[in-house]
Amino acid sequence: MKLYGAERGVNPRRVRIFLAEKGVADIEHVNLDLRAGDNLSDEFLQKNPWRTVPVLELDDGSFISESVAICRYFEALYPEPNLFGTTPYEIADIETWSRRVEFDCQVPTSQCFRNVTRIFEGREECSEEWGEISRRRMLEGLLRMERRLEESTFVTGERFTVADIMLTVVLDQALNAIKQPLDEEHYGSLLSWYDEIKARPSYRA
Ligand SMILES: N[C@@H](CCC(=O)N[C@@H](CS)C(=O)NCC(=O)O)C(=O)O
Structure with a gap:
């Protein structure tokens, strides 16, 4: 393959x-x-x-x-380790959180990145205004994840799943590519979760 x-x-x-x-x-x-x-x-x-x-x-x-x-x-x-859920409820719950991360966080983060940096200018129409609207939506989406991670070790509960992988790449793009500061006061649980994720060997992939 x-x-x-x-x-x-x-x-x-x-x-x-x-x-x-x-x-x-x-x-x-x-x-x-x-x-x-x-x-x-x-x-x-x-x-x-x-x-x-x-x-x-x-x-x-x-x-x-x-x-x-x-x-x-x-x-x-390769069913193990399981990352998409095993029971009908867990499969649905992981899907719920994955889609929330994609729609509420990944889409605005990607739109902010593409429109603010104009990385593909010439191939697609870029708009600074849309980039800034997307930045605000990204921050709102990440705040929702902050609320979630205040009550949960991982995105879907007490174990690492594909939803954590989805949020990882969003945070990487927000912090490293867009260089969006996220302060401890408002995003403390999200940043602690991110530290845990960065310590996993898979983060280096
Ligand atoms: N929904 C697709 C999105 C794929 C996608 O947008 N990939 C980006 C790289 S992260 C790409 O290939 N961009 C090339 C371009 O926009 O020209 C997926 O999840 O695989």
Whole structure:
């Protein structure tokens, strides 16, 4: 199997952390330079018409091209450690929190990053105003996660799941790429959770 990704892309990173948590190492990694437009080539278009990474190429020549779908594929191949839930309730609860992280936190964070830094200017319309609106939405989304983490060790409760991986890449992008300061007073539980996550070996993936 071959995994097409990009070193700094948040969605490829979700898959890399997921694989590290599963202990899966026998995958060939192909790194694309998104700023240089590697993902826009005709060759890559054949692999994923959406022109995004990650993309997993299977040994039979088929492709899976959504990060969560790739994670689900690996969960089915390697059920342990479980990251998507086991009981019907737990599966639904992890899905609930994962979607909250994606819609309330990842979407505005990504929109803030793309519009404030104008990283893909020339390929997409950029708006400073939309970047700043997205920043405020990102901060609101992260405050909701702060409230959650005041009462819960991990995003979905007392064990690490895929929802924690989703929040990890959001926080990385907010703090390191956007350089958004998050103060202890308002985001203390979120930052403590982040310290725990950064201590896991999978964080280096
Ligand atoms: N929903 C997709 C999103 C994939 C995505 O947007 N990937 C970014 C990198 S993090 C990308 O390939 N961007 C290239 C571009 O926008 O040109 C997933 O979860 O895999």
